[in-house]
Amino acid sequence: MRTVTDNLAGAQGMDGSVIVTGGAGYIGSHAVLALLDTGYRVVVIDNLVTGFDWAVDPRATLVRMAVEDPGVVDVIRAHDVRAIMHFAGSVVVPESVSDPLKYYRNNTAASRALIESAVAGGVRHFIFSSTAATYGTPEKVPVAEGDPTVPINPYGTSKLMTEAMLRDVAAAHPINYAALRYFNVAGADPHGRSGQSTAGATHLIKVAVEAATGKRGHVGVYGTDFATPDGTGVRDYIHVTDLAAAHVHxxxxxxxxxxxxxxxxxxxxxxxxxxxVLDAVDRVTNMTIDRRLEGRRPGDPAALIADNAAILATLPWRPQHADLDGIVRDALAWERKLSERT
Structure with missing residues (x-):
């Protein structure tokens, strides 16, 4: 079976560079690593509002710029860009409910401007960081790509609107795209090169390892009355390194x-x-995380689990880091490394 690190066919088959928007952020920085490790030339576009310049591998070129800046076309032409991986945007579901216009600006309107730059610059391939939030509260679990997309929060709607733009643009211009609908991304590069570094992150495993390293006093459990086996929300957690590999494939x-x-x-x-998940953190850390039971957060479905038959049939991608304890262990190692930086 091929892996990202030993398969250079894609890099050899495409002249030019790949732009990674949001490449100084969590998922984007891991995609940069996967692309570089596979032999691609990479240009990162990031405004560094939530990202970190130190998170960008030095083998890549960093351009500090917003994705909606018309100057993106100049970057595309200067670096002979043939493909874009688009990660930049806002990602906190409860915040999207309280501040929807931020999400339609940062996710939908900014993506529209970026896609326009891609078309103007002759980019041929576009990979979009979409989300399982496009499904809303699914009628069945696991949820498949052909199931209804009825988002229950502005975050999911903002991403679904971008998917629609890509579909229409690909029908009108010589560009194709892949929209990858992520489930819950967690973990960190197993080699310690990158991880989730954003302050105030809301992802459960990130929050839990912060609690384990003394950065938080407890972990909030938001909702204990869902229609799930133990009453708490159920999610499909994917290791960020596996997700980055899926982008390269x-x-x-x-x-x-x-x-x-x-x-x-x-x-x-x-x-x-x-x-x-909190039990797994307890196992890995050999300690007990303080859990505080809270009410449900707006916009949270009871369960989101991927039907991943299509990606397994379409791409030569197979998860390499699917063990929950291993995901927690990598996240914890990165959190400890972050502590050493401060």
């Missing part, structure tokens, strides 16, 4: 089949409840 597919586009779930096809 998706790019290789777009290069090989330039007239086809794809929308694919990116998850493992199994879920863990909030309490099960």
């Amino acid at each position: 998706a790019l290789e597919l777009l290069i090989a089949e330039p007239t086809r586009s794809h929308t694919l779930n990116a998850g493992y096809g199994r879920g863990f409840s909030v309490l099960e």
Whole structure:
């Protein structure tokens, strides 16, 4: 089976560079590593509002710029960019409920401007960081790509609108795309090169390892009355390194089949409840995390688990880091490394 690090076919099959927007952030920085390790030339576009310049691998070129800046076209032309991986945007579901216009600006309007720059600059391939939030509260679990998309929060709606733009643009211009609908991304680069560094993050495993390292006093459990086995929300947690590998494979597919586009779930096809995740953190740390039971947060469905049959059938991608304790262990190692930076 091919892996990202030993397969250079995609890089050799595409002249030019890849732009990674949001490449100084959590998922984007891991995609940069995966692309560089595979042999691609990478240009990172990031305004560094939430990202960190030190998170960008020195093998990449960093351009400090907003994705909606018309100057993106000049970057595309200067670096002979043939593909874009778009990670930049806002990602906190409860915040999207309280400040929807921020999400329609940062996610939808900014993506529209970036896609326009891509078309103007002759970019041929576009990979979009979408989300399982496009499904809303699914009628069945696991949820598949063909199931209804009825978002229950502005975050999910903002991403679904971008998917629609990509579909329409690909029908009108010589560009193809892959929209990867992420489930819950967690963990960190196993080699310690990157991880989740954003202050005030809301992702459960990030919050839990912060509590384990003394940066938080407790972990809030938001909702204990969901229709799930233990009453807490169930999510499909995917290791960020596996997710980054899926992006590289998706790019290789777009290069090989330039007239086809794809929308694919990116998850493992199994879920863990909030309490099960906290139990895993307890096991890995050999301590007990303080848990505070809270009410539900607006916009949270009871369960989101990927039907990942399509991505497994479409890409030569197989998860390499699917063990929950291993995901927690990598996240904890990164959190401890972050502590050493301060």
